[in-house]
Amino acid sequence: MTMTKEEQQQNHIAGHKEQGHKSLLQSDALYQYILETSVYPREHESLKELRELTQKHPWNLMATPADEGQLLGMLLKLINAKNTMEIGVYTGYSLLSTALALPPHGKILAMDVNRQYYELGLPVIQKAGVAHKIDFREGPALSLLDQLIKQEKNKGTFDFIFVDADKDNYLNYHKRVIELVKVGGLIGYDNTLWNGSVVAPPDAPLMNYIRHYRHFVMELNKALALDSRVEICQLPVGDGITLCRRII
Amino acid sequence: MANNDQNQTEAGRHQEVGHKSLLQSDALYQYILETSVYPREHEAMKELRELTAKHPWNIMTTSADEGQFLNLLLKLINAKNTMEIGVYTGYSLLATALALPEDGKILAMDINRENYELGLPVIKKAGVEHKIEFREGPALPVLDEMMKDEKNHGSYDFIFVDADKDNYINYHKRLIELVKVGGVIGYDNTLWNGSVVAPPDAPLRKYVRYYRDFVLELNKALAADPRIEICMLPVGDGITLCRRIK
Numbered sequence: 001m002t003m004t005k006e007e008q009q010q011n012h013i014a015g016h017k018e019q020g021h022k023s024l025l026q027s028d029a030l031y032q033y034i035l036e037t038s039v040y041p042r043e044h045e046s047l048k049e050l051r052e053l054t055q056k057h058p059w060n061l062m063a064t065p066a067d068e069g070q071l072l073g074m075l076l077k078l079i080n081a082k083n084t085m086e087i088g089v090y091t092g093y094s095l096l097s098t099a100l101a102l103p104p105h106g107k108i109l110a111m112d113v114n115r116q117y118y119e120l121g122l123p124v125i126q127k128a129g130v131a132h133k134i135d136f137r138e139g140p141a142l143s144l145l146d147q148l149i150k151q152e153k154n155k156g157t158f159d160f161i162f163v164d165a166d167k168d169n170y171l172n173y174h175k176r177v178i179e180l181v182k183v184g185g186l187i188g189y190d191n192t193l194w195n196g197s198v199v200a201p202p203d204a205p206l207m208n209y210i211r212h213y214r215h216f217v218m219e220l221n222k223a224l225a226l227d228s229r230v231e232i233c234q235l236p237v238g239d240g241i242t243l244c245r246r247i248i
Numbered sequence: 249m250a251n252n253d254q255n256q257t258e259a260g261r262h263q264e265v266g267h268k269s270l271l272q273s274d275a276l277y278q279y280i281l282e283t284s285v286y287p288r289e290h291e292a293m294k295e296l297r298e299l300t301a302k303h304p305w306n307i308m309t310t311s312a313d314e315g316q317f318l319n320l321l322l323k324l325i326n327a328k329n330t331m332e333i334g335v336y337t338g339y340s341l342l343a344t345a346l347a348l349p350e351d352g353k354i355l356a357m358d359i360n361r362e363n364y365e366l367g368l369p370v371i372k373k374a375g376v377e378h379k380i381e382f383r384e385g386p387a388l389p390v391l392d393e394m395m396k397d398e399k400n401h402g403s404y405d406f407i408f409v410d411a412d413k414d415n416y417i418n419y420h421k422r423l424i425e426l427v428k429v430g431g432v433i434g435y436d437n438t439l440w441n442g443s444v445v446a447p448p449d450a451p452l453r454k455y456v457r458y459y460r461d462f463v464l465e466l467n468k469a470l471a472a473d474p475r476i477e478i479c480m481l482p483v484g485d486g487i488t489l490c491r492r493i494k
Binding site for chain 1: 270271272273275276278279280283284285287288313316317319320321323324325432439442444445467468470471472477478479480481482483488489491
């Protein structure tokens with residue numbers, strides 16, 4: 001996500017709100033109610049530690065919020081996921097949520113262009129005793145995905161794939177992950193409501209990065225709705241997650 | 249809830265059908281509906297939704313986005329044997345019936361058979377009526393009967409509760425035994441029009457204010473219940489998913 005330092009500082013203007021207070025809900029009070037009542041009391045201590053560590057980081061608005069981590073954990077257990085993939089790691093909150101939800105022999109192939117942020121969170125993941133489930137690869141995901149696709153035996157091998165990365169590449173990721181996820185498996189695309197900007201009028205004041213990626217997000221949403229290989233559900237959790245269950 | 253309340257649009261009551269959400273704007277909610285929900289909505293569900301929109305108690309109906317979510321969830325967990333407490337005209341019931349396999353079964357309970365029968369022709373036309381066993385009457389006596397027989401314990405994959413909020417905790421005491429370990433209970437309306445955070449002096453409709461205490465208590469109880477893992481989703485009027493772990 002290309003955002004200048006200046007834009008980061010101004011992120012209170014029609015940009016993503018501060019960590020712990022960004023939601024698509026009618027009020028922050030309602031969001032805090034959900035967090036205080038149902039999320040924080042149930043949050044694994046390692047997740048809490050990772051969340052607090054990440055809070056100090058300048059790019060913290062990229063982090064997966066706690067309510068979304070909780071949803072991911074529940075989904076993974078409900079579908080008995082064992083083999084998963086994550087594109088976009090940052091400091092690893094959704095990665096840790098995933099690792100905690102998988103069985104001891106579960107595996108996660110995790111990709112991010114930036115190893116540094118992953119290494120910030122890794123000590124917490126190690127302390128939680130789940131680092132052995134993670135295979136982290138630094139670098140752009142597309143090339144790795146293309147390599148995986150070349151081998152038939154990789155197709156349909158993933159139970160769950162979570163995409164939380166560069167929005168201008170989501171459709172490109174989709175072309176590959178739709179083959180890599182198993183029939184009946186689940187892909188999750190994060191940030192598909194893009195701070196609510198999907199419905200902002202053309203003249204609304206938006207941060208540059210919001211405006212730049214908005215178009216890609218809206219195109220993605222249209223494409224997923226039309227894709228007959230998946231059944232979809234767009235949830236207003238976090239910044240919007242679209243769940244796609246592969247049916248053919 | 250009196251019929252003559254439902255045409256007024258003051259704060260503190262549920263908004264009109266198709267426009268009630270907990271989101272930052274109705275525009276955003278309509279975006280989700282127009283982009284991801286309506287284009288995928290089964291024609292029978294659409295028909296039932298439109299039929300129900302004409303009914304005076306239509307604010308009780310499950311919203312289309314919630315129906316879509318329930319349908320997906322049921323497929324993800326390979327549900328076969330489910331229960332529904334609170335049917336109204338049957339939108340969530342139909343969403344469920346469409347998601348279950350041919351041999352899937354739903355025990356559906358409501359104190360009002362009339363409303364169910366309004367939607368039943370649509371359910372029949374969709375070819376899924378055979379999956380439904382409808383029982384008219386209060387749910388608690390039925391649940392108590394079922395509890396007496398050990399073989400009913402842990403026999404449900406999914407249970408959806410969308411009924412009288414002052415009885416949710418009473419339902420929970422039974423359902424936690426009837427749902428299987430690893431199964432899911434869904435409690436609807438747990439964010440209660442956002443009134444869970446309304447200040448004490450906020451203007452609320454009587455029924456919203458009356459049931460709010462029960463909703464708040466339920467939410468606390470579920471968060472403290474070690475037999476389940478929970479997830480509170482801001483879909484519809486708020487659904488709390490509870491996965492039984494022991």
